[in-house]
Amino acid sequence: MRVPSDIEIAQQAEMLKITEIAEKLGIEEHEVEPYGHYKGKLSLDILHRRKEDKDGKVILVTAVNPTPAGEGKSTVTVGLGQALNKVGKKAVVALREPSLGPTMGMKGGACGGGYSQVVPMEDINLHFTGDIHAITTAHNALTALVDNHIHRGNELGLDVRKLTWKRVMDMNDRSLRQVVAGLGGPLQGVPHETGFDITVASELMAVLCLADSINDLRNRIRKIVIGYTYEDLPVTVKDLGVEGALTLLLKDALKPNLVQTLENTPALIHGGPFANIAHGCNSVLATKMASKLGDYVVTEAGFGADLGAEKFLNIKTRAGNIKPALVVVVATIRALKMHGGVPKDNLKEENTEALQKGLANLEKHIESIHSFGLPHVVAINRFSHDTPAEIEILKEFCHSRDIQVELADVWESGGEGGKKLAEKVLNEIEKPSNFSPLYSLDLPVEQKINNIATAVYGADGVNFSSGAAAQLKKIKEHGWDNLPVCMAKTQYSLSDDPAQFGRPQNFRITVRELRVSAGAGFIVALTGNVMTMPGLPKRPGALDMDVNDEGGAVGLF
Ligand SMILES: Nc1ncnc2c1ncn2[C@@H]1O[C@H](COP(=O)(O)OP(=O)(O)O)[C@@H](O)[C@H]1O
Numbered sequence: 001m002r003v004p005s006d007i008e009i010a011q012q013a014e015m016l017k018i019t020e021i022a023e024k025l026g027i028e029e030h031e032v033e034p035y036g037h038y039k040g041k042l043s044l045d046i047l048h049r050r051k052e053d054k055d056g057k058v059i060l061v062t063a064v065n066p067t068p069a070g071e072g073k074s075t076v077t078v079g080l081g082q083a084l085n086k087v088g089k090k091a092v093v094a095l096r097e098p099s100l101g102p103t104m105g106m107k108g109g110a111c112g113g114g115y116s117q118v119v120p121m122e123d124i125n126l127h128f129t130g131d132i133h134a135i136t137t138a139h140n141a142l143t144a145l146v147d148n149h150i151h152r153g154n155e156l157g158l159d160v161r162k163l164t165w166k167r168v169m170d171m172n173d174r175s176l177r178q179v180v181a182g183l184g185g186p187l188q189g190v191p192h193e194t195g196f197d198i199t200v201a202s203e204l205m206a207v208l209c210l211a212d213s214i215n216d217l218r219n220r221i222r223k224i225v226i227g228y229t230y231e232d233l234p235v236t237v238k239d240l241g242v243e244g245a246l247t248l249l250l251k252d253a254l255k256p257n258l259v260q261t262l263e264n265t266p267a268l269i270h271g272g273p274f275a276n277i278a279h280g281c282n283s284v285l286a287t288k289m290a291s292k293l294g295d296y297v298v299t300e301a302g303f304g305a306d307l308g309a310e311k312f313l314n315i316k317t318r319a320g321n322i323k324p325a326l327v328v329v330v331a332t333i334r335a336l337k338m339h340g341g342v343p344k345d346n347l348k349e350e351n352t353e354a355l356q357k358g359l360a361n362l363e364k365h366i367e368s369i370h371s372f373g374l375p376h377v378v379a380i381n382r383f384s385h386d387t388p389a390e391i392e393i394l395k396e397f398c399h400s401r402d403i404q405v406e407l408a409d410v411w412e413s414g415g416e417g418g419k420k421l422a423e424k425v426l427n428e429i430e431k432p433s434n435f436s437p438l439y440s441l442d443l444p445v446e447q448k449i450n451n452i453a454t455a456v457y458g459a460d461g462v463n464f465s466s467g468a469a470a471q472l473k474k475i476k477e478h479g480w481d482n483l484p485v486c487m488a489k490t491q492y493s494l495s496d497d498p499a500q501f502g503r504p505q506n507f508r509i510t511v512r513e514l515r516v517s518a519g520a521g522f523i524v525a526l527t528g529n530v531m532t533m534p535g536l537p538k539r540p541g542a543l544d545m546d547v548n549d550e551g552g553a554v555g556l557f
């Protein structure tokens with residue numbers, strides 16, 4: 001039987017009013033601000049009122065290195081949340097907000113898929129409650145204020161050649177990666193090079209996702225470095241005196257968004273960083289709030305365990321004092337065949353030999369999660385073209401290594417298709433968690449990067465470009481050496497070469513640049529050719545989009 005498209009299913013959803021969803025969670029009327037009938041923003045007062053309540057158990061969903069379409073982390077996250085409710089547990093889902101870049105481009109939305117989606121999917125995948133637009137505006141307001149300061153006499157002595165704060169927009173536009181601003185004569189500002197990143201790569205996105213209160217948001221914004229003086233001294237937002245304005249622009253975006261799944265399971269969706277160019281986790285506030293609202297929180301981190309999960313476990317847990325209880329590693333036969341050398345166009349054909357070879361990628365991710373001391377379960381996200389022989393091979397691989405594994409049929413069957421996975425998760429989550437981050441903050445930045453590269457990627461070590469080596473020196477000089485590291489790396493490979501599938505051996509990671517995100521509280525290490533402003537694909541998803549006669553969206557997957 002054909003499974004309708006994601007949007008056809010979503011448009012048939014029988015949603016409860018968001019006030020009903022809130023009431024079922026014990027949220028008081030004044031703590032939820034409806035945005036229409038099916039979306040709402042939650043007051044941070046919930047955390048204050050319920051601070052003594054027991055925290056729910058946090059289940060992190062990660063994956064193997066994905067194909068370009070993604071392997072169903074969001075889908076399994078939603079499906080598992082639905083399944084836990086079906087078996088009588090009080091579970092809340094916590095996801096990130098979609099970016100219009102992938103939505104209009106190649107990757108698609110971030111609402112899950114099939115019968116495991118969050119709804120109203122169209123709203124969420126388009127403008128939702130405006131958070132990403134607010135971050136875009138706040139980011140570019142700061143840029144305008146910096147340029148105005150320079151134009152009006154540059155009292156702080158900013159060197160326009162060393163401005164680190166650029167511009168953002170929530171769209172994939174390669175033409176804006178490098179631009180020159182201030183052209184046209186003395187009245188138009190001071191000419192200088194700048195460029196655009198995609199909004200989800202903005203440090204303000206990371207700050208919003210890691211802040212635990214409005215005051216913490218302001219304090220973090222205050223620390224943001226926007227550039228350096230001619231004497232090479234850092235200039236911060238505080239020096240410009242505009243932290244209050246930026247906090248004002250973001251005060252509503254800081255509140256987590258409440259929606260629901262197709263089966264009316266509550267879902268908090270907040271923050272949208274990508275895990276290849278940012279830290280790739282939804283907000284600390286949403287995760288902590290979900291922990292107060294449910295006995296189980298099912299949350300995801302972007303791309304594979306080498307990216308989102310690594311940053312969740314090394315950065316987000318520290319920022320929010322969050323203790324994960326278990327990790328679900330989503331594996332798909334198609335991704336593992338890709339890692340076994342099958343071209344993307346042939347992934348629907350049975351190929352047990354390639355699958356056997358590609359299992360090495362899953363093996364490495366399991367080793368990494370194990371090294372964090374966390375119980376884990378492999379969820380096989382079943383696709384219709386997966387054959388019994390292939391599924392058996394993947395299950396046998398896990399059984400032979402005493403790895404807990406379960407088939408997840410949540411895309412086709414919603415929560416019903418995840419009940420066995422839910423039972424396995426509930427069983428495993430009772431095992432002790434000896435979680436600890438991978439590295440001590442006391443280690444030098446280069447050692448932190450080396451630990452991640454060797455322990456999580458399987459690299460032999462790290463090479464630093466001459467520029468990155470100079471930036472390491474500056475990081476130490478300015479006292480930023482104790483910050484955690486946010487690796488910016490391709491999502492397709494454990495290495496920094498997107499063409500190296502499987503489990504690459506005998507390789508080194510090359511760090512080409514280091515950026516200080518003093519407000520977010522981490523150092524960004526850019527590797528290989530990873531870009532912070534993606535480009536649109538040959539055939540953008542936008543070509544399929546329209547509005548139908550009923551005013552509904554067409555072509556949103
Ligand atoms: N088991 C499945 N069968 C068919 N399509 C799936 C399945 N799981 C996910 N998808 C589809 O794949 C796309 C990516 O799913 P998503 O959950 O967003 O992946 P990720 O979060 O890993 O990027 C979505 O369009 C979704 O509908």
Ligand SMILES: O=COP(=O)(O)O
Nearest residue numbers: 274275276280302303
């Ligand atoms: O940051 C990327 O997230 P997905 O893996 O959900 O695409």
